[in-house]
Amino acid sequence: MTTITRPVEEAPTMSVPAPLLPASGSAPLPPDVAAHVPTGLLVGGTWGPSSSGETFEVADPATEEVLFDVADGTPEDADRALGAAWDAWPAWRAVAPRERSELLRAVYQRVTNHREDFAALITAECGKPLAEARAEVDYGADFLRWFAEQAVRFEGLYRPAPAGGARQLVSRRPVGPALLVTPWNFPIAMLTRKLAPALAAGCPVVIKPARLTPLTTLALAEILRSELADRDLPVGVVNVVPTSSASAVTGPLLSDPRLRKLSFTGSTAVGRTLLEAAAGQVLKTSMELGGNAPFLVFEDADLDAAVEGALVAKLRNTGQSCVAANRFLVHDAVADEFASRLATAVAKRRLGRGTEDGVDVGPLIEEKAVEKVGGLVQDAVDDGARVLVGGEAPAGRGFFYAPTVLGDVPADAAMLGEEIFGPVAPVTRFGSDEEALRLANGTEYGLVAYAYTRDVGRALRLTEELEAGMIGINRGLVSDASAPFGGLKQSGLGREGGEAGIEEYQETVYAAVQL
Incomplete structure (x- = not known):
């Protein structure tokens, strides 16, 4: 096995048998x-x-x-x-x-x-x-x-x-x-x-x-x-x-x-x-x-932090995650700048086999995943979206799709209504907090939502009004073994992780005892 730094006599072994099948x-x-x-x-x-x-x-x-x-x-x-x-x-x-x-x-x-x-x-x-x-x-x-x-x-x-x-x-x-x-x-x-x-x-x-x-x-x-x-x-x-x-x-x-x-x-x-x-x-x-996570960027957001959070929320596992940011809803005042900064950052990400040095983004899991992502991108472009970076599957072996940022994606684009499950970040504009909430909650899913703002009051209101089981405020990663993981609406039932996780495998019994 891989060399272990502890002394050999103290290190447990995998104890895994040789393959039983060819x-x-x-x-x-x-x-x-x-x-x-x-x-x-x-x-x-x-x-x-x-x-x-x-x-x-x-x-x-x-x-x-x-x-x-x-x-x-x-x-x-x-x-x-x-x-x-x-x-x-x-x-x-x-x-x-x-x-x-x-x-x-x-x-x-x-x-x-x-x-x-x-x-x-x-x-x-x-x-x-x-x-x-x-x-x-x-x-x-x-x-x-x-x-x-x-x-x-x-x-x-x-x-x-x-x-x-x-x-x-x-x-x-x-x-x-x-x-x-x-x-x-x-x-x-x-x-x-x-x-x-x-x-x-x-x-x-x-x-x-x-x-x-x-x-x-x-x-x-x-x-x-x-x-x-x-x-x-x-x-x-x-x-x-x-x-x-x-x-x-x-x-x-x-x-x-x-x-x-x-x-x-x-x-x-x-x-x-x-x-x-x-x-x-x-x-x-x-x-x-499933999920359809909104990633909200308000006009007062720290854009450097928002871009960094977007890279984590979007590109982890090549976007193949139920908690991946699916829709980037950005205030009119900063939409162009955010999209430009995100496209610049995404362009620096290296696509390739995961074992190669310097690779940031790996393949999709199978050919039909590439076809789905490509179809959603083409549909958005046909409806008026602009490709800021990426937007294609490179030639050669493997199930790859280039990390992509789309600007000015129309609100009725197909990719905004379903899980993309790929490395595509569609940017859509909003003009007010009310519109942002309406767009964010306008889905049958409710697994996770992300929001970037410096306004503490707004942040607290978002934790109360966003229809999601998990909410990341000024961070692009919410998963933690010690926290309850799960969603609302069509995103599921129950919770995994945290104190609630073990309760999913227990049943409650009540006894009335007369002394």
């Missing part, structure tokens, strides 16, 4: 990392192939090279995984909170010690630059640490009933086996944001990683498997079923009475479908869905 090629990964990535299913503590024997390819979006063939899970495999989670549940919920906490802390340490290995894996399958991949590993590990701390902080209540006589006893218990469906764009952070609170609460899990980026999940799952085994804890607590057909695997699970919880991150359209399927069993659900 690799189609692993050149984009350091050889020692590639040799330790499992590519099978994890069911009941054992790695193995799909029941069908089928596999699917995982490729590097920067080169289109195939990294590995991964086991293609079937409904039968998912049923076995849920069975393993169900069987492990009685023992797992009986494990002391402190012991669950220490497990998560140990996994946090191992992920941190192998930061470079995980970063290389994320860059290979997801495409993001190594610096961003390292930042994601840190962010993902932080959920392990945070929920290790929260595992011993369950809240309860004991008090006399207001009418007297009886006592009210309120406690929380784990909801039960949980299905975790994760997206491709942040393969470790979106997993640990769900997995850590589930385990901390006492819930076993079945993980369905994204088809495009399952490798990071598989590597992390092996660390958990080995830690569970080493501590003589039930290894069936963590199960992983990668698949090329999400609906074929998740559909039967959602109708199975053994499943008690669904957590999903992805598009609003898919989220609605899953909610309908979950209704049959009245499953407890968490939904982190």
